[in-house]
Amino acid sequence: MNFDFIPDNVSKFDNVYDVLKERGFIEQCTDEEKVRELLQNEKVKFYIGFDPTADCLHVGHFMQVIIMMYMQKFGHTPVVLIGGGTGMVGDPSGRTDMRQIMDVDTIEHNCQQFKKLFDKFLDFDEEWKYEGNNGVYEPGHQNREPIPGKAVAVNNARWIRPLNYIDFVREVGSLFNVNNMLRAECFKQRMEREGGLTFFELNYMLLQSYDFMVMARDFDVKIEFGGNDQWSNIIGGVDLTRKKTGKEVYGMTFSLLTNSEGKKMGKTAKGALWLSPEKTSPYEFFQYWRNVGDQDVNKCLRMLTFLPMEEVERLSALEGAEINKAKEILAYEVTKLVHGEEEAKKALDGARAAFAGGGSMENIPTTVMAASEFEGEGMGVVNLIRQLGLVPSNGEGFRTIEQGGLTVAGKKVTDKKMMVTVDMFEDGKLLIQKGKKKFHMVELG
Numbered sequence: 001m002n003f004d005f006i007p008d009n010v011s012k013f014d015n016v017y018d019v020l021k022e023r024g025f026i027e028q029c030t031d032e033e034k035v036r037e038l039l040q041n042e043k044v045k046f047y048i049g050f051d052p053t054a055d056c057l058h059v060g061h062f063m064q065v066i067i068m069m070y071m072q073k074f075g076h077t078p079v080v081l082i083g084g085g086t087g088m089v090g091d092p093s094g095r096t097d098m099r100q101i102m103d104v105d106t107i108e109h110n111c112q113q114f115k116k117l118f119d120k121f122l123d124f125d126e127e128w129k130y131e132g133n134n135g136v137y138e139p140g141h142q143n144r145e146p147i148p149g150k151a152v153a154v155n156n157a158r159w160i161r162p163l164n165y166i167d168f169v170r171e172v173g174s175l176f177n178v179n180n181m182l183r184a185e186c187f188k189q190r191m192e193r194e195g196g197l198t199f200f201e202l203n204y205m206l207l208q209s210y211d212f213m214v215m216a217r218d219f220d221v222k223i224e225f226g227g228n229d230q231w232s233n234i235i236g237g238v239d240l241t242r243k244k245t246g247k248e249v250y251g252m253t254f255s256l257l258t259n260s261e262g263k264k265m266g267k268t269a270k271g272a273l274w275l276s277p278e279k280t281s282p283y284e285f286f287q288y289w290r291n292v293g294d295q296d297v298n299k300c301l302r303m304l305t306f307l308p309m310e311e312v313e314r315l316s317a318l319e320g321a322e323i324n325k326a327k328e329i330l331a332y333e334v335t336k337l338v339h340g341e342e343e344a345k346k347a348l349d350g351a352r353a354a355f356a357g358g359g360s361m362e363n364i365p366t367t368v369m370a371a372s373e374f375e376g377e378g379m380g381v382v383n384l385i386r387q388l389g390l391v392p393s394n395g396e397g398f399r400t401i402e403q404g405g406l407t408v409a410g411k412k413v414t415d416k417k418m419m420v421t422v423d424m425f426e427d428g429k430l431l432i433q434k435g436k437k438k439f440h441m442v443e444l445g
Contacts, residue, residue, distance in 0.1 A: 003123040005337065006073045006306045015040045016074035020254075022309060023302045025067060027228045030238055030251045035223065038250070043075045043148065046223040047215060049156070049208065051083035051091055052110030053102075057117050059266035059273040060227075062338070063257050063303060065121050067225060068151065072122060078151040079221055080118050081211060082111045085160025089204050091186075091233075107157075115153055117275055125150035130219065132158050136167045142219040159214050160207060172206050172213075175243055176236070181205060184232035205236050212237030217245045228253045257303065260295040275338050282339040283365050286347035289331035291437050294323050297330060305333040354439040364431075368445035371422060378421035381406070381413055388442070390434045400434060407433040 011019040017036040020026050029035050038044060048064045050057070057065070068078040087107045090100075102110075118124075125147045133140025140159065146152045181187060181202065190197040212234075215221035224234050234251035241249045257265045266273040266288075273288055274280040292300055298316035301307060307315075307329075315326035328348070336344035350364045367388055373379050382397035385406065391397045398416050400406050406413040409424055409431060424430055428444040 003072075003121075005069055005121070007308070009308050010073075010306050011309065014074075016070055016076065019070060019074070020067065024299065025063075025254045025303065026252060027255050028231055028253045030235065034248075035250045035252060038222065039074075039076070043077065044222045045077040045079050045146075045215075045220060046071060046225055047079035047081050047212075047221050048225045049081040049083055049086065049211060050114055051087040052107055052114055053087065053090070054272075055110045055113040056274045056276045056279055057114060058275065060257060060264065062275060063254065064225070064227070065118070066304065067254060069121055072149065072151060075149055077146050077149070078122060079215065079219075080115075080122070080151060080153040081215070082114050082153060082155045084108065084111050084155040084157030086156055086204065086207050086211070087111075088161075089200060089207060091204055091208075111155055111157075118151075118153065122151040123149075125152055128152045130154045130158055132162075133214070133218065136163060136171045140214070140218045154215070156207075156211050156214075160210070168206075168210075171244075172210055172240065175240060176206060176209075178202075181232075186229060186232050205233050208233040209236035209240040212249065213241045213244050216241045216247050216249050221249070223250045223252060225252050225254065227256050229256065255303075257299075260293055265292070265296070265300075277339060277343070281365050282335055282343040283347045283350050285338065286331045286335045286344070286351060287437065289334050290327050290351055292327060292330070297323060297326050300330050300334075301326070305330065305337070307333065354433075354437075364439045364441050366441040366443050368443045371444040374420055374422045374425070374444070376421075378419035381408065381418045381420050382416065384420050384442070385432065385434065388432070388440050390432065390438060390440055405435050 011022060013019050013022060015036065017026075017039045048068060050061060050064070068080070072078055084107055087102065087110070088104070127143075128146045128150075129143050131141055131143055182191060184205070186205070187197055187202070190201070208230075212221070212224050224237055226234055231251075231253050234253065238249055238251050241247055259265050272280075273285065289300065289304075298312065301312040301316055302309075305312075315329060318326050328351075331351070332344050332348050335347050339347075354364055382391075382394050382401070385391050385397050385400070386394060391400060397406075401413050401416045404412060404414075408418075408420065409426070420430070422444070425442075425444055430442045432440045432442065434440075
């Protein structure tokens with residue numbers, strides 16, 4: 001597999017720190033000067049943790065993947081930490097409720113699915129492995145140094161699941177001040193809500209800090225990266241590592257992918273925007289980026305594509321109808337990165353067909369439904385569009401029709417109780433359009 005995703009002309013800088021800064025990723029750093037110097041003068045191991053809360057990565061994770069791709073491009077060693085241990089507790093950061101507790105089999109399955117997706121974007125040294133340790137007191141080791149320039153993957157279940165709890169709280173918990181922990185932003189939100197914070201979740205910060213300490217001690221990881229909501233957890237790891245090993249390690253956080261209103265991007269009517277084509281089709285994925293707000297184009301081009309900065313600035317300066325060209329390039333570039341060039345071209349073709357009547361309609365999302373559903377009286381149009389995921393509820397469906405936003409087979413729907421019947425299908429197909437930009441084909445099976 002070819003991993004040359006990032007062109008050499010992506011930036012005029014030769015220090016990856018400056019590249020990440022230029023693209024607008026970096027939010028906070030435990031020691032900006034030292035981290036910049038370290039990344040300039042050494043090839044370092046750094047890590048980002050991913051808890052397997054689902055069986056697929058979504059676009060929120062993808063920002064972190066892109067950062068690892070930049071780091072690998074500039075010769076550093078990404079350590080992908082898959083949280084088979086921390087996933088058994090669940091990170092309370094940024095949550096309004098407690099995460100669902102998963103059993104070990106589900107966690108293991110999700111870990112394996114995560115690794116398959118990482119394989120698409122990073123070049124791994126598959127022979128490298130962490131050989132474990134014998135509990136909280138004893139250092140462990142790697143089987144050998146990773147091949148320079150290759151990424152490695154490790155599962156923190158190796159050192160978290162065998163822990164003896166009393167040993168752990170004596171050795172690690174005794175170094176954490178609860179007053180300070182409760183002031184941390186990640187806990188504060190939960191403390192202020194009705195359900196509060198469970199003692200179970202309070203342990204999460206200790207476990208994530210322990211991750212950093214183990215990897216710094218056992219295979220010389222020097223920096224932890226994470227989203228801005230991870231700042232308190234990262235500081236915990238830097239402090240614990242210094243106290244337990246005497247090593248100086250560093251932390252850096254990155255902007256979360258939010259729109260101009262400060263809301264997280266990557267949410268659709270159907271839920272998260274997934275990186276797997278089985279969960280979010282390449283066409284739907286393309287359409288999401290094609291429809292971002294004008295004011296979000298610059299941020300998305302900077303953070304989610306590898307276009308040179310001059311091109312990013314040129315495209316995001318376009319105005320009026322011209323900005324749609326920038327959005328089309330954004331959607332194409334991100335879809336190409338996640339799903340490959342062929343799928344990106346199909347999605348572009350399908351989108352142009354839907355917008356302008358040119359190109360091929362075959363790439364519009366299609367749902368096959370039984371003809372029997374539409375026989376006799378048929379199916380209510382609102383029920384149909386809710387089933388297709390075009391609206392989240394019946395109420396939203398009725399409002400869409402009231403506002404003149406629904407078209408079936410090229411005709412605007414005015415009757416909220418309209419029934420969709422077999423005779424409305426042409427050659428077994430029915431095109432439904434919501435608003436100006438959402439299209440869906442229903443095919444009789």
